[in-house]
Amino acid sequence: xxxxxxxxxxxxQALARMLREQRETLAARLGTPPRLVAxxxxxxxxxxxxxxxxAALLAAKAEGRGLASLPGIGGSASSxxxxxxxxxxxxxxxxxxxxxxxxxxxxxxxxxMRTGKHVVSVNKAPLAVAMPALxxxxxxxxxxxxxxGTVGAATPFLHAAGRLAVGDRIVKVRAILxxxxxxxxxxxxxxxxxxxxxxxEAVRLGYAETDPSxxxxxxxxxxxxxxxxxxxxxxxxxxxxxAYRDVRVGGIRGLAIQRVREAKAAGKAIKLIxxxxxxxxxxxxEEVDVTSPLNTPRNVxxxxxxxxxxxxxxxxxxxxxxxxxxxxxxxxIIEVTTGARVS
Amino acid sequence: MRIIMKxxxxxxxxxxxxxxxxxxxxAERARHQVVPxxxxxDGVTExxxxxxxxxxxxxxxxxxxxxxxxxxxxxACAYALGAHDQVRxxxxxxxxxxxxxxxxxxxxxRSTDAIVAFGERLSCAMVAHTLGGVAMDGREAGIxxxxxxxxxxxxxxxxxxxxxxxxxxxxxxxxxxxxxGFVAANQHGVTSTLGRGGSDYTATILGAALKADEIxxxxxxxxxxxxxxxxxxxxxxxxxxTFAEAVEMGKFGAKSMHxxxxxxxxxxxxxxxxxxxxxxxxxxxxxxxxxxxxxxGGAGSVVRSVPMLKNLVMLTIGGASMVGRPGSAAEIxxxxxxQRVNVHMICQSVSEAGISLxxxxxxxxxxxxxxxxxxxxxxxxxxxxxxxGVCVVAAVGAGMKGTPGVAAKIFSAIANAKVxxxxxxxxxxxLSISIVVRAEDGPKAVAAIHDAFALSA
Ligand SMILES: NC(=O)c1ccc[n+]([C@@H]2O[C@H](COP(=O)([O-])OP(=O)(O)OC[C@H]3O[C@@H](n4cnc5c(N)ncnc54)[C@H](OP(=O)(O)O)[C@@H]3O)[C@@H](O)[C@H]2O)c1
Numbered sequence: 031x032x033x034x035x036x037x038x039x040x041x042x043q044a045l046a047r048m049l050r051e052q053r054e055t056l057a058a059r060l061g062t063p064p065r066l067v068a069x070x071x072x073x074x075x076x077x078x079x080x081x082x083x084x085a086a087l088l089a090a091k092a093e094g095r096g097l098a099s100l101p102g103i104g105g106s107a108s109s110x111x112x113x114x115x116x117x118x119x120x121x122x123x124x125x126x127x128x129x130x131x132x133x134x135x136x137x138x139x140x141x142x143m144r145t146g147k148h149v150v151s152v153n154k155a156p157l158a159v160a161m162p163a164l165x166x167x168x169x170x171x172x173x174x175x176x177x178x179g180t181v182g183a184a185t186p187f188l189h190a191a192g193r194l195a196v197g198d199r200i201v202k203v204r205a206i207l208x209x210x211x212x213x214x215x216x217x218x219x220x221x222x223x224x225x226x227x228x229x230x231e232a233v234r235l236g237y238a239e240t241d242p243s244x245x246x247x248x249x250x251x252x253x254x255x256x257x258x259x260x261x262x263x264x265x266x267x268x269x270x271x272x273a274y275r276d277v278r279v280g281g282i283r284g285l286a287i288q289r290v291r292e293a294k295a296a297g298k299a300i301k302l303i304x305x306x307x308x309x310x311x312x313x314x315x316e317e318v319d320v321t322s323p324l325n326t327p328r329n330v331x332x333x334x335x336x337x338x339x340x341x342x343x344x345x346x347x348x349x350x351x352x353x354x355x356x357x358x359x360x361x362x363i364i365e366v367t368t369g370a371r372v373s
Numbered sequence: 374m375r376i377i378m379k380x381x382x383x384x385x386x387x388x389x390x391x392x393x394x395x396x397x398x399x400a401e402r403a404r405h406q407v408v409p410x411x412x413x414x415d416g417v418t419e420x421x422x423x424x425x426x427x428x429x430x431x432x433x434x435x436x437x438x439x440x441x442x443x444x445x446x447x448x449a450c451a452y453a454l455g456a457h458d459q460v461r462x463x464x465x466x467x468x469x470x471x472x473x474x475x476x477x478x479x480x481x482x483r484s485t486d487a488i489v490a491f492g493e494r495l496s497c498a499m500v501a502h503t504l505g506g507v508a509m510d511g512r513e514a515g516i517x518x519x520x521x522x523x524x525x526x527x528x529x530x531x532x533x534x535x536x537x538x539x540x541x542x543x544x545x546x547x548x549x550x551x552x553x554g555f556v557a558a559n560q561h562g563v564t565s566t567l568g569r570g571g572s573d574y575t576a577t578i579l580g581a582a583l584k585a586d587e588i589x590x591x592x593x594x595x596x597x598x599x600x601x602x603x604x605x606x607x608x609x610x611x612x613x614x615t616f617a618e619a620v621e622m623g624k625f626g627a628k629s630m631h632x633x634x635x636x637x638x639x640x641x642x643x644x645x646x647x648x649x650x651x652x653x654x655x656x657x658x659x660x661x662x663x664x665x666x667x668x669x670g671g672a673g674s675v676v677r678s679v680p681m682l683k684n685l686v687m688l689t690i691g692g693a694s695m696v697g698r699p700g701s702a703a704e705i706x707x708x709x710x711x712q713r714v715n716v717h718m719i720c721q722s723v724s725e726a727g728i729s730l731x732x733x734x735x736x737x738x739x740x741x742x743x744x745x746x747x748x749x750x751x752x753x754x755x756x757x758x759x760x761x762g763v764c765v766v767a768a769v770g771a772g773m774k775g776t777p778g779v780a781a782k783i784f785s786a787i788a789n790a791k792v793x794x795x796x797x798x799x800x801x802x803x804l805s806i807s808i809v810v811r812a813e814d815g816p817k818a819v820a821a822i823h824d825a826f827a828l829s830a
Contacts, residue, residue: 133538140531140560144560144561159534160531160534162530162533162534163528163530163531163533163534163535165530166528166529166530166531167528167531167560170519170528170560171560
């Protein structure tokens with residue numbers, strides 16, 4: 031199993047570690063040993079058709095060097111070049127999710143498909159802006175496309191949405207899909223700290239990036255919601271029809287501690303809630319009952335599906351993390367390469 | 374408003390017309406966001422197909438003659454417009470391509486598309502230069518197709534996304550764009566063409582992707598008529614039509630659009646306006662979801678248009694062995710499809726002893742050969758009978774659905790005009806009734822139906 035890995039940050043490196051440490055088990059599950067034949071980062075790539083040594087790649091990154099610096103295998107070839115010219119079975123896209131500039135990643139996915147490679151993406155941006163187009167390209171090229179890590183990392187929110195939509199009708203979805211904002215809101219609730227202090231703590235602990243806009247403005251949540259809405263639609267045989275611009279997006283930037291206190295006094299907590307219902311698709315701060323399964327602690331994600339027949343189903347789990355996301359990638363690789371096409 | 378403006382070959386036939394088209398674009402650009410789409414100069418697509426064909430046959434003389442004609446036609450136009458610097462390199466690339474085909478004496482659908490696409494590239498370059506804008510081909514505009522060269526199907530979701538991405542930022546720019554109709558590319562960037570529906574199809578794809586307010590299709594007629602005015606002098610211009618009616622009229626070759634080209638507009642509810650370059654202020658015919666106001670040929674008319682298809686023959690396949698044998702029809706259509714025979718109309722009598730097909734006269738020999746071959750190889754005793762010199766007259770209108778007595782009215786009108794009906798068919802959509810009559814009876818039948826439904830202006 032020849033794998034091209036695009037992006038070698040938290041998630042990409044976790045995947046490399048997993049491939050190295052669990053090669054035997056994975057070989058058994060894939061039917062053939064997985065091999066990284068090319069890996070890229072923002073500065074270049076490392077390529078070896080016989081399989082790269084993960085330890086060497088990880089060591090280079092640990093020393094702050096780019097992959098291009100690796101003797102013999104490193105070079106300046108861009109991700110797109112690598113995708114188009116490296117013979118491989120599957121391309122895994124883990125470069126940053128950039129909603130404002132989805133093109134490089136979208137080109138990676140389309141390029142992989144038109145050259146006959148299966149695609150696994152944990153990058154949300156291309157799916158959030160062009161899911162119908164990507165699904166069409168996958169069908170046209172008879173290629174597997176999987177993206178279960180984009181929402182909830184290892185927690186299978188998308189699988190749940192897909193399966194539930196097959197047997198019954200989902201009338202409403204309410205979800206917490208972003209760990210960073212949940213950490214901030216939970217901290218404000220527990221310690222009575224104002225927004226900025228809670229945010230600073232999230233950054234200090236590595237939950238939030240130095241520019242947390244994507245998280246606290248609701249953009250990350252909205253991208254995930256678009257993917258989930260379209261995935262559920264597809265699974266029930268309807269056309270994928272929700273676009274990012276259809277989402278009313280609000281965030282929690284500068285949320286007053288006063289609001290958290292008032293809610294708490296009334297037995298409620300404020301959460302950044304993603305909603306799909308007959309009124310549309312939206313993201314924004316909302317109150318939930320402290321006894322609700324959506325009142326999750328720290329960075330824990332949750333999703334409640336309200337079914338027409340089956341009542342409510344809630345799935346709770348961590349929604350991010352290198353190992354968690356790499357797990358989703360492995361599951362998707364198995365899915366696309368063992369014939370369960372375009373899921 | 375956001376408007377797609379598509380100009381057909383006659384609208385860009387020469388330098389004067391191109392100047393005129395550019396003045397129309399400029400006037401509309403002053404008040405709307407516009408995306409102009411252009412076809413090849415009148416007659417050029419045929420010349421390009423001919424030159425490709427001649428090259429494939431190794432006919433050097435014909436190739437040089439045709440290339441000279443193509444070069445002269447475009448350079449004359451380009452010099453008049455000051456666009457020769459844009460046009461000359463395109464002509465040179467075209468000549469290189471054609472000479473390549475000539476050297477190999479081999480023409481694939483893929484190379485056909487590469488050659489034919491130059492028609493639109495050349496006209497687009499001239500219009501864009503005259504307008505002071507940028508020429509874009511369909512690929513640059515974002516349209517991506519499958520690999521069925523000469524008859525490519527767009528990957529519609531991908532095209533929609535890419536068109537939005539490529540063109541939206543240009544809509545408000547100060548440099549206007551002009552897009553080639555008909556031309557696109559597959560996902561590897563290899564030039565393909567859209568086949569049936571051609572440049573109109575490009576216009577409706579762009580219109581649907583950009584959520585245009587209207588798609589304007591310019592030609593040399595004012596709009597769609599209740600009948601051919603050369604047959605019925607009092608024919609009225611139809612101010613409104615529904616998408617379904619326009620699709621039906623397109624099937625009968627009325628100066629409507631190819632049904633395929635209407636699809637994206639209908640699916641995304643973007644109205645299409647058919648109008649004339651010669652009367653830029655005339656509203657033309659609006660094709661939308663609404664049948665428009667009442668009046669002759671307007672809403673409330675059961676029949677709105679009486680198109681006629683000419684130069685047809687009717688083939689009747691008969692033989693006792695067909696009775697009760699499933700699959701007979703499938704065999705017949707299979708044989709015709711492999712020869713790319715276009716079947717306009719099908720009628721089968723209740724006794725099932727025969728199937729009649731109406732096809733173009735110029736495909737009659739091909740069809741007959743295909744059928745003879747198919748039937749003989751299966752040792753089936755059947756006869757293929759051919760009646761030449763017929764035409765199809767149709768009555769089209771959404772109001773026919775569920776209105777009783779329409780057929781009776783049509784047939785009594787025709788009977789009164791002493792026209793003999795050879796065959797009849799009604800579309801399953803109940804939007805039309807079509808009848809086969811002798812060619813010389815066609816105009817009489819059209820006039821009689823037109824009259825019976827009071828369509829005259
Ligand atoms: N982290 C999670 O828990 C999680 C969960 C679900 C989904 N995701 C998604 O997974 C993706 C990766 O997340 P991450 O946390 O691993 O991010 P990260 O640590 O920032 O890593 C991003 C990697 O992509 C590389 N990169 C940037 N631009 C590139 C380009 N044009 N071509 C090739 N490589 C490029 C970076 O190169 P350098 O090393 O040279 O900087 C880096 O190796 C993102 O799309 C994210 O949204 C992450």
